[in-house]
Amino acid sequence: MVMRIDIENLRSVKNVVAVMSGKGGVGKSFVSAALAIALKELGYGVAILDADVHGPSIPWILGAESGFMGATVEGYITPLEVNGIAIASFELLLDRRESPIVWRGPLKTRAIIELVSKTKWGFRDFIIVDMPPGTGDEHLTIAQSLKPFVKGAILVLTPGDLVAHVVKKAEEFVRISGIRLLGAVVNMAYFKCPVCGTIHKIFGEYRVEGVNILAEIPIKPELSQALNEGRLIDYLKNDDKELLKIFTEAAKTIASMLQSA
Ligand SMILES: Nc1ncnc2c1ncn2[C@@H]1O[C@H](COP(=O)(O)OP(=O)(O)OP(=O)(O)O)[C@@H](O)[C@H]1O
Numbered sequence: 001m002v003m004r005i006d007i008e009n010l011r012s013v014k015n016v017v018a019v020m021s022g023k024g025g026v027g028k029s030f031v032s033a034a035l036a037i038a039l040k041e042l043g044y045g046v047a048i049l050d051a052d053v054h055g056p057s058i059p060w061i062l063g064a065e066s067g068f069m070g071a072t073v074e075g076y077i078t079p080l081e082v083n084g085i086a087i088a089s090f091e092l093l094l095d096r097r098e099s100p101i102v103w104r105g106p107l108k109t110r111a112i113i114e115l116v117s118k119t120k121w122g123f124r125d126f127i128i129v130d131m132p133p134g135t136g137d138e139h140l141t142i143a144q145s146l147k148p149f150v151k152g153a154i155l156v157l158t159p160g161d162l163v164a165h166v167v168k169k170a171e172e173f174v175r176i177s178g179i180r181l182l183g184a185v186v187n188m189a190y191f192k193c194p195v196c197g198t199i200h201k202i203f204g205e206y207r208v209e210g211v212n213i214l215a216e217i218p219i220k221p222e223l224s225q226a227l228n229e230g231r232l233i234d235y236l237k238n239d240d241k242e243l244l245k246i247f248t249e250a251a252k253t254i255a256s257m258l259q260s261a
């Protein structure tokens with residue numbers, strides 16, 4: 001059964017883009033947040049929907065873990081704004097951040113639909129959806145209930161994953177859901193030695209067939225530290241302009257693919 005979404009608050013949103021992967025821990029949340037920052041830098045109105053009910057990381061990555069979403073007297077939710085990026089996350093509703101959310105599938109589906117419907121998104125060119133790993137309940141909910149708004153999906157991969165069947169599974173999911181696959185971001189694609197500049201392909205060589213590669217992101221200990229400390233915005237804007245440029249190029253490609261659709 002496809003649950004109906006109240007589209008009133010989405011009328012002012014142009015594109016919803018889902019960031020997904022075949023498996024966990026490959027960098028979806030980081031890529032979602034970095035793309036949002038890059039799109040914002042390009043002048044777009046951006047929001048992030050953290051659709052990871054059990055392991056929300058967007059508020060942490062963006063240094064907003066102690067914040068809350070607001071509520072209007074009419075019962076709507078106002079997202080938390082960080083650096084002009086609106087964030088909607090279940091984490092921002094909890095008064096104790098350590099509390100786990102223990103919900104079964106149907107409740108999660110209902111909750112995501114409520115969060116999307118009740119949030120006052122405002123004028124946004126993009127809502128980036130940070131998906132949980134895999135192709136489960138949350139994915140179906142987003143794909144089916146938000147179908148008219150989801151303009152594309154981005155696949156996050158690490159070289160170790162680039163076995164054909166992981167790509168195939170995700171491709172199959174987007175195909176069945178009728179969502180356009182915009183391309184893949186290969187995360188942890190290589191390590192560049194800070195001393196001699198040699199490139200090491202730690203997870204091996206890779207080849208992706210039939211999917212457009214939007215960006216190849218290096219492994220960086222400083223990036224990992226910035227993510228853990230909730231400093232991604234400051235890190236990209238001030239410490240690592242080279243990485244911001246990689247994401248800005250990917251963001252430009254995504255924006256032009258969607259404009260020309
Ligand atoms: N390019 C990178 N260089 C160094 N560390 C990275 C890089 N990308 C991600 N990480 C680290 O890897 C871990 C996983 O990243 P992230 O949480 O974004 O993955 P995810 O796919 O969203 O995970 P989950 O499936 O649990 O939602 C984090 O600790 C992050 O700091």
Ligand SMILES: [Mg+2]
Pocket residue numbers: 028029030052055057130131132
């Ligand atoms: Mg995540």
